[in-house]
Amino acid sequence: MPQRPGGVLIAREEIAGRVAELGLAIAREHAGSVPLLVGVLKGAAIFMADLIRAIPAPLATDFMAVSSYGAGTRSSGAVRLTADLSVSIEGRDVILVEDIVDSGRTVHYLRRNLETRHPRSLKVCTLLDKIERRQVELTLDYVGFVIPDRFVVGYGFDLGGLYRGLSEIRALEDS
Numbered sequence: 379m380p381q382r383p384g385g386v387l388i389a390r391e392e393i394a395g396r397v398a399e400l401g402l403a404i405a406r407e408h409a410g411s412v413p414l415l416v417g418v419l420k421g422a423a424i425f426m427a428d429l430i431r432a433i434p435a436p437l438a439t440d441f442m443a444v445s446s447y448g449a450g451t452r453s454s455g456a457v458r459l460t461a462d463l464s465v466s467i468e469g470r471d472v473i474l475v476e477d478i479v480d481s482g483r484t485v486h487y488l489r490r491n492l493e494t495r496h497p498r499s500l501k502v503c504t505l506l507d508k509i510e511r512r513q514v515e516l517t518l519d520y521v522g523f524v525i526p527d528r529f530v531v532g533y534g535f536d537l538g539g540l541y542r543g544l545s546e547i548r549a550l551e552d553s
């Protein structure tokens with residue numbers, strides 16, 4: 379049986395409320411600089427679009443793409459950069475914007491990769507944190523919601539490329 383979206387884990391109003399709080403916190407903590415928000419494609423595209431509109435201050439954006447999952451619900455463990463930034467981050471205040479931190483390998487990899495380019499500061503903002511599944515130690519600067527070990531779809535999260543357009547975050551049935 380193919381797995382399908384089940385019950386709502388986080389409703390759209392709840393997401394919107396939390397994104398608004400994150401946006402204000404980012405603006406407050408970056409007053410006086412123009413941070414560069416780096417979205418991790420494809421999952422974080424929806425979150426990024428809402429987050430930047432919740433930050434009432436000047437900012438710049440760019441994107442990177444990584445691939446770590448196949449078509450299933452468990453990471454292969456190997457992270458691969460499939461699209462790079464289009465601007466230099468040297469001397470910039472960079473905020474990496476992720477959809478979810480699971481094992482932590484993707485953010486760990488991206489952090490190390492970005493640090494070699496000498497940003498002035500580097501922070502991580504993730505909408506979801508599946509903290510129980512962490513395999514590598516990480517500091518996350520902005521976290522939307524800590525969630526249990528369920529596979530989620532919707533609001534950018536996919537299963538084999540599907541369900542990214544759902545407005546709410548749903549757990550997969552039986553995950």
Ligand code: IMP
Pocket residue numbers: 421446447453476477478479480481482483484485528529530531535536537
């Ligand atoms: P990590 O490297 O194990 O931390 O995995 C992070 C990446 O796995 C995220 O950026 C997502 O693309 C993907 N991922 C992890 N958990 C889920 C989930 O529940 N639903 C959809 N994608 C997920």
Ligand code: MG
Pocket residue numbers: 418419420421422477478
């Ligand atoms: Mg992702």
